Amino acid sequence: xxxxxxxxxxxxxxxxxxxxxxxxxxxxxxxxxxxxxxxxxxxxxxxxxxxxxxxxxxxxxxxxxxxxxxxxxxxxxxxxxxxxxxxxxxxxxxxxxxxxxxxxxxxxxxxxxxxxxxxxxxxxxxxxxxxxxxxxxxxxxxxxxxxxxxxxxxxxxxxxxxxxxxxxxxxxxxxxxxxxxxxxxxxxxxxxxxxxxxxxxxxxxxxxxxxxxxxxxxxxxxxxxxxxxxxxxxxxxxxxxxxxxxxxxxxxxxxxxxxxxxxxxxxxxxxxxxxxxxxxxxxxxxxxxxxxxxxxxxxxxxxxxxxxxxxxxxxxxxxxxxxxxxxxxxxxxxxxxxxxxxxxxxxxxxxxxxxxxxxxxxxxxxxxxxx
Numbered sequence: 001x002x003x004x005x006x007x008x009x010x011x012x013x014x015x016x017x018x019x020x021x022x023x024x025x026x027x028x029x030x031x032x033x034x035x036x037x038x039x040x041x042x043x044x045x046x047x048x049x050x051x052x053x054x055x056x057x058x059x060x061x062x063x064x065x066x067x068x069x070x071x072x073x074x075x076x077x078x079x080x081x082x083x084x085x086x087x088x089x090x091x092x093x094x095x096x097x098x099x100x101x102x103x104x105x106x107x108x109x110x111x112x113x114x115x116x117x118x119x120x121x122x123x124x125x126x127x128x129x130x131x132x133x134x135x136x137x138x139x140x141x142x143x144x145x146x147x148x149x150x151x152x153x154x155x156x157x158x159x160x161x162x163x164x165x166x167x168x169x170x171x172x173x174x175x176x177x178x179x180x181x182x183x184x185x186x187x188x189x190x191x192x193x194x195x196x197x198x199x200x201x202x203x204x205x206x207x208x209x210x211x212x213x214x215x216x217x218x219x220x221x222x223x224x225x226x227x228x229x230x231x232x233x234x235x236x237x238x239x240x241x242x243x244x245x246x247x248x249x250x251x252x253x254x255x256x257x258x259x260x261x262x263x264x265x266x267x268x269x270x271x272x273x274x275x276x277x278x279x280x281x282x283x284x285x286x287x288x289x290x291x292x293x294x295x296x297x298x299x300x301x302x303x304x305x306x307x308x309x310x311x312x313x314x315x316x317x318x319x320x321x322x323x324x325x326x327x328x329x330x331x332x333x334x335x336x337x338x339x340x341x342x343x344x345x346x347x348x349x350x351x352x353x354x355x356x357x358x359x360x361x362x363x364x365x366x367x368x369x370x371x
Contacts, residue, residue, distance in 0.1 A: 054260050054340060055347040056158050063161040070153045070165055072146045075100060078172045078193065082132055086123060089116050101167070103185055122174070127203065131172050134201070135193040138219070142170070148223040152261040156231065159260065159348040163234070168226075175207050182222070184230040196222050212314040212325065216272045224270060227258040235352040244328060245298040245357045247310045252332025253352050256340070259333075260348055271333065277324035285334070286370035288319060288327060298361075339364035 059067070080100060084092035093110035109115055122128055153165050166189040173179045173192040181195035196219050197204075204214040232254040241247050259270050268278040281288070292298050297305055308317055309328030316327040324330070339360055340346060354360055 053344065054159065055345055057161065057347055057349065059158065059161045063157070067154050067157045067161070070150050070157065072149050072153070072165065073167055074142050074146070075167065075169045076142075077104060077169050078132060078135065081119075082123065084123070086120065089119055089123075093119070101169070101188055103188065104169070125174075128172065128174055131174065131194045131197075131203070134197055135172060138197060139170070139193055145219075145222055149226065152223060152227065155261040155263070156227070160235065166230075175203060175209075177207075177209070180229055181217075182225045182229045184233075189226055189230055191222060191226070210314065213312065215274060220269060221272060224258050224262055224265060227261055228254050228270075232257045232352075235349065237353050237355050239355045242301055243298070243357065244300045244306045244309050245332075245361065247306050248298065248328040248332030249335060249357050249360055250332070251310050251326070251329035252334070252336040255329060255333040256336045257348060257352065271326070271330060273324050273330075276322075280322050281324055281327065281330055284319070284323070285331075286368040288323075289331060289366075289368050290370075291318070292331070334368065335361055335364045335366045338366045 077100065080096060090110045093105060093116070096105045097107065097110070149168070157163065157165075164187065166184065166187045169188055169190045170193050171190055172194045175194055179192065181192050183190050195217055197217060198219075199211075199214045199217055201214070201217065204217060209217075235257070236250060236253065239246070241250060255270055259265070259267070262270065268275065271278075273281070292309075297309070300306065306328075310326055310332075313325035315321050315325055316323045319327065336351060340351060342363060342365055351360075
């Protein structure tokens with residue numbers, strides 16, 4: 001399969017090296033646009049406002065040069081596909097071979113009659129054509145995203161100097177909800193631009209996407225999603241998540257890494273809350289923590305409890321409709337922040353790899369105040 005569909009989900013315990021595919025944003029019926037999925041399956045199955053101070057590891061002169069000379073390369077794969085001659089698709093796909101990653105176009109794939117037929121259907125589908133038109137209208141170039149990612153990867157590489165900048169590929173998924181909006185494979189990072197067309201984009205509502213999900217289908221989230229949904233997974237330990245606290249801290253680490261590489265981005269945008277939801281959790285953080293402790297929820301191994309705390313929901317049921325979802329991710333983030341303040345000598349690499357959740361909590365001295 002072209003990417004690992006067994007993404008991390010609180011319902012199941014997974015090891016964290018499965019970074020290549022982020023968590024599915026929500027569970028719902030399969031895509032209304034099967035042609036898009038068929039295209040992916042046939043074309044891509046080819047190979048199967050505060051800056052946190054964080055300790056940085058020493059770098060060699062070569063690594064310092066690498067940080068200074070970060071270069072973001074985009075492959076506009078959706079443009080490549082729609083530029084093909086519909087009457088000569090086989091020849092067009094053959095022409096792409098070697099010019100695009102082999103994970104996209106495999107050797108001899110253009111000889112597969114079923115693939116060519118599916119590609120024809122995909123490129124002629126009215127909805128796909130409309131999605132392509134809208135993505136090209138909103139993203140005629142990616143200059144702003146390039147600047148944002150360049151700055152972020154420069155910071156990222158100071159903390160992970162042995163890593164590298166992935167090649168970035170833009171695509172159109174056909175709003176296939178089973179595919180994350182940003183996902184990774186090997187040293188490639190894929191962005192489904194049709195999942196970033198603005199919260200009011202007409203096809204989101206028509207496809208049945210919940211409003212609390214479409215609210216994050218905005219271009220301002222693309223760069224941060226690249227880190228929260230992909231890059232952070234590379235640095236999480238091979239640990240089976242058992243308790244709610246394990247899951248909360250796992251989510252908190254991802255948010256903390258993202259916050260570190262985007263020091264000027266608001267916390268509200270890092271976690272993707274609306275203004276009123278973020279104001280609610282800021283006001284009620286102490287009460288939420290006290291409730292979780294009183295009910296012993298953070299040590300729960302119950303899948304439903306874990307899903308309530310870190311799953312994608314419009315609100316957290318036990319705290320009412322005004323509360324945000326993923327409240328456990330927010331609390332986990334705050335615990336990690338506190339830990340790093342208490343232990344400024346700890347590097348980002350180190351905190352990402354820590355596996356003793358209880359020790360992290362104890363040594364964070366996390367005690368939110370009541371407001």
